[in-house]
Amino acid sequence: xxxxxxxxxxxxxxxxxxxxxxxxxxxxxxxxxxxxxxxxxxxxxxxxxxxxxxxxxxxxxxxxxxxxxxxxxxxxxxxxxxxxxxxxxxxxxxxxxxxxxxxxxxxxxxxxxxxxxxxxxxxxxxxxxxxxxxxxxxxxxxxxxxxxxxxxxxxxxxxxxxxxxxxxxxxxxxxxxxxxxxxxxxxxxxxxxxxxxxxxxxxxxxxxxxxxxxxxxxxxxxxxxxxxxxxxxxxxxxxxxxxxxxxxxxxxxxxxxxxxxxxxxxxxxxxxxxxxxxxxxxxxxxxxxxxxxxxxxxxxxxxxx
Numbered sequence: 001x002x003x004x005x006x007x008x009x010x011x012x013x014x015x016x017x018x019x020x021x022x023x024x025x026x027x028x029x030x031x032x033x034x035x036x037x038x039x040x041x042x043x044x045x046x047x048x049x050x051x052x053x054x055x056x057x058x059x060x061x062x063x064x065x066x067x068x069x070x071x072x073x074x075x076x077x078x079x080x081x082x083x084x085x086x087x088x089x090x091x092x093x094x095x096x097x098x099x100x101x102x103x104x105x106x107x108x109x110x111x112x113x114x115x116x117x118x119x120x121x122x123x124x125x126x127x128x129x130x131x132x133x134x135x136x137x138x139x140x141x142x143x144x145x146x147x148x149x150x151x152x153x154x155x156x157x158x159x160x161x162x163x164x165x166x167x168x169x170x171x172x173x174x175x176x177x178x179x180x181x182x183x184x185x186x187x188x189x190x191x192x193x194x195x196x197x198x199x200x201x202x203x204x205x206x207x208x209x210x211x212x213x214x215x216x217x218x219x220x221x222x223x224x225x226x227x228x229x230x231x232x233x234x235x236x237x238x239x240x241x242x243x244x245x246x247x248x249x250x251x252x253x254x255x256x257x258x259x260x261x262x263x264x265x266x267x268x269x270x271x272x273x274x275x276x277x278x279x280x281x282x283x284x285x286x287x288x289x290x291x292x293x294x295x296x297x298x299x300x301x302x303x304x305x
Contacts, residue, residue, distance in 0.1 A: 004235050004266045007245040008259065009037040009141070009166060011119075012073035012099075014044055014174065014249060015219055016198040019052045025250065026059040030066035033256045034263035035248070038063050039099050039118075041073035044177070045220045046083050048196070060096070069097075076101045076120045077177045077221070091115075097138070109136060119143050119168055119247065120177070124150065126157035133161040141247050144168035144229060145175075148237070148293045155242040164244050170232075170258060170279075171249025172204060172217055173225040173298070183220045191221075202252040214287075215299075227299055230288035232265055232279060233272040257282045276302075 010029060013022070029038060040059060042049040060070050078087050090098045091108040100106065101118040109115055116139035117123060117132055123140050132140065140163055142151060155165045183205060184194035198205075204217030204224050217224040231238065231246070238246075246266075248259055258279060265275040280288070291300030 004239050004268065006235070006239070006243070006266050007037060007164070007166075008035040008262060008266070009039065009245055009247045010035045010259070011141075011168075011171070011247045011249040012039045012041055012043045014172075014222065014224070015202055015204065015252075016045070016048050016196060017202055017252075018199065019055060021202075022052045023055055023059065025255070027062060028256050029259075030059075030062040030068060033259040035068065035259050037069045037071060037245075039071045039073045043073050043076050043101060043118075043120075044222045045181075045198075046075055046080070046086070047194070048198075048220075049086075051196075071097045071099050071116065073099050073118070074101045074105050076118075076174075077179070078102045078104045079179065099141075100137075106135065111136065114138055117141065120174060123154070126154060129154055129157055129163065130161060133158075133163045137163060139164040139166060139245065141166040141168065141245075144173045145292045145298060148241070151238075151243065151293070152241045159242065165242070166245035166247050167231065167238060167243050167293075168229055169246035169248060170230055170262065171228055171247075171251060173227075173229050173292070174222060175216070175225060176223040178221045178223070181221045182218045182223075186218065194220075225289070225298065226287065227289040227291075228283070228286040229290065229292070230276070230279060230286075230302065231290055231293065232262065232275045233302065234290055234293065235265060235272060251283070251286075254282060 063070050087105050088108045091113045094112045098115045099118045101120040117137045119141040158165050181191040183198045187197045198220040204219040207216045209215045214226045217226050261275045261278045264270045292298045294303040
């Protein structure tokens with residue numbers, strides 16, 4: 001059995017949750033979740049940010065009091081002047097690492113503010129990895145659509161570069177960001193007067209094909225997989241490949257319990273099979289997949305570990 005020594009990273013919240021739910025979630029993570037790093041901040045839609053922007057400093061303080069390393073998330077698609085100002089401001093502070101999810105932020109990256117690369121940046125090969133590390137990136141969370149062979153190749157290259165490599169290990173998979181809001185359109189609203197209807201779907205709005213098969217999930221301007229990535233049974237293979245960090249993406253329900261399952265399997269307190277059973281029990285609505293890594297398509301059922 002491989003040494004399952006991973007850093008556990010809680011990715012940024014992708015969904016539009018009410019402000020108090022946001023506060024309660026990060027308080028629970030700070031006090032109870034066995035994660036090492038927490039990426040916090042608005043990733044998907046800048047219109048959401050004002051609802052909880054004034055609560056982020058308190059959340060950061062509590063997370064750090066709970067022993068978590070806090071990283072500030074950038075927006076995934078920077079288009080407006082106010083979004084550019086917010087991006088610049090991320091690098092004007094020097095207390096926290098910044099996670100870049102739009103390469104436009106490389107314009108403002110400075111040596112004083114450490115940064116990492118998020119999974120929405122297309123790091124598909126060793127040359128891209130080397131370029132970003134030379135520019136100062138300390139960690140790269142690989143795009144979740146990469147096959148395992150590509151992950152192995154990039155991880156091998158990272159050894160000489162000194163960058164940590166992270167993989168998306170749990171949660172609905174981000175597939176695309178648009179300038180338009182399908183969530184608003186589904187409710188016969190425009191993007192400018194969306195009434196923040198994405199709040200109605202705390203884990204995204206499932207969509208179906210014309211044949212009625214559940215296929216994707218919509219989250220405002222974002223398109224996600226319908227199925228949840230779940231690599232709990234693949235940790236030995238990831239460890240053998242040299243992956244050093246796992247990303248768990250927040251969802252509603254008892255997500256602290258999800259983080260504890262991953263921590264228990266990483267520490268070999270329980271088997272991967274027991275971990276999978278516990279995750280299925282914690283999230284009975286979730287349909288799991290590891291298809292991008294090990295299947296013939298991204299939505300393939302869990303392949304044997």
